[in-house]
Amino acid sequence: MHEHSNNPERKLIVRFFSSIGFIATLVMGCIALTNSDYFLFFTLICSSLIYAWALSVYKNLEKSASAILYNLYALMIYLVLTGGAQGTGPIWIFIVSPVTFSIRGLKRGIVDIVLFLLAVILAFYCAHTFSIYNYQPDQFPYRVIFSFIIVAMLSGFYENSREKYNQKILALSKKNELLATIDPLTGLPNRRFTMNKLSEFKLALTKEQTPFVLILCDVDNFKKVNDEYGHSFGDEALIHLANILKQHIPNNAVASRWGGEEFLIAIPNVFNAKGVEISNKIHAALKQFPVNTSSESLSLTISMGVVQSHESDSIDIDIKRADELLYKAKEQGKNRTCSE
Template sequence: MKKQFALKNQDDTEFVQPNVIHLFSLVGMFITLVMGIIELFNEHTMLASILFVASFVYFLGYFAFTRLNNSALSAAIILYSLYLLMFYLVYSGGVENTGPLWIFMVAPVSVFIHGLKRGLIDIAGFLIIISLIMFFPIEIMDHAVYSIEFKLRLIYSFLTVTFLSALYEYSREKSYLHTVELSKKYRQLANLDPLTQLSNRRDALNILKREQVRMKRNKEPLSVILCDIDFFKKINDHYGHNAGDTVLVELAKLFKHSIREQDCVARWGGEEFLFILPQTTAENANIIAEKIQENIHEFAVPIEGEEVSITVSMGIEQLDRSKNIDNVINSADKYLYQAKDAGRNQIFPKHK
């Protein structure tokens, strides 16, 4: 199949799950709001204020996702506001110096939101800043004092959680890519004829529907050619079905090299092929059909030491606003049988 009709690739390297980011921002907003209210009642005014600000920032992340439809911005707001909150909790100690215990959520959230590579870079930067805050605190306001054993064990524990999070994310990404690859392969199998590797009937109909929409939008012509191999049954009967398959495969290759970049050829069924020709009138489709026939006249399939010549009959029809796809295919089919009735190796109708 030509590039024009290749399957559209999904963004396979994007591992962010927008729905989870949306949920995280919503949950984060309510949790920090509730914690802020609790700390306010406990007369921890500074911590309560920080939590209220964090709740508002999570709201901004929620707003960026729901209103601006920008999951990347929402993810950045959520992640880096989480970092800032953790910096404050480590610096101030939180409630009774338990603030640092919250940093363990940073590793899984980071690798989930930004993927393995960038997530680990973010975590490395976070760990450096946390270490500086604990070992070399700047006297901005009252800050927590931790024992050297606590600092080291906190860092060791954080590195362990980071390793486990990275291992999980690596496995998740590998599984995701494998699933995407399998899905892509199954989509291709569903849309390709296994023998000729051309589009099958289902894919051809989907392409026709897309081209019909584009034709109506751009007011451009669209034509089809229905092609049938002459006396194909005799080839199967005389040489066997394997020889018939060889003819179909070799003819499919010739067809693909005989059409333009924007065109598509599909195996319509049995020994029938359908050519879809965008931006093409019936008159120009006739020229393309004649070119294909000329190529076939110079073409022979080697079977059991013999050079077997092939001819085809073709029916042409142009799609316009007054016709649906079924009508166009049926019309092309009628022209095809007129070509066969006229002695085969013909193109109907003739356009001059």
């Protein structure tokens, strides 16, 4: 089955075709019984039972899909070989291409259809050679095969277009999903993404006692920076700070733009002391690497509040505690870290 279909779609396709196959073969089996064609009746009833089984195991997608297709192929070969009802059996093979491509996708579908076509050619040959069924006129098998190839090519072209369209939609969806969780200025995760991460960290703390630390940061005197150097320089300062944060936090940590000139860092598997150590490294890096543009240079400073999450507290309370420590750092002179 093609890789671009998600599981709900694939299950729907399999359930649809297995249901249609079950109903169609059951009805045709009953018709064959009324026509006293007992062998065809037995064949169609067996086929309907296989479709019913495929429907019952549709959650096992590959097994159900294979049952649908190979049952369909076997039934079509039988109809070609025997002529079906008054020689109309081969007409049914034209449903094979759309069903195959819908279930298998383009690449795997082409392989299955080529093998099926070879089997159809062999069935026509055997029907003629062993006098199983005499198709009239003699050109009938060739016309059926040629028509089947055209239908298969058209179905393949449609499936190719559909898969490309699905790929574009999937790529656009992923891009939109990414844009919805990324701050466009700094490239850091935004508040929405970070809240989801904090929920994961809190769950790990509750279930597995995995600690994590929060560091809430705020740029000192940022309004003054904007007023004196301009908003473009202020944007460059935030980007510079974001890069410093990314460079000095662990790989499993999350640094995010919390809002305006505020940033939130979440670090799993560490305790409060490690959070303070990381914040001191960030202070040192900002002192060592000022914000430089073609015309301006400024050593940016930030104030930080560091807290270790408590299992009994909500995420909002954790952040409130960090915020209180952040403002304590501001009151003590800024460019420093306060922790519990």
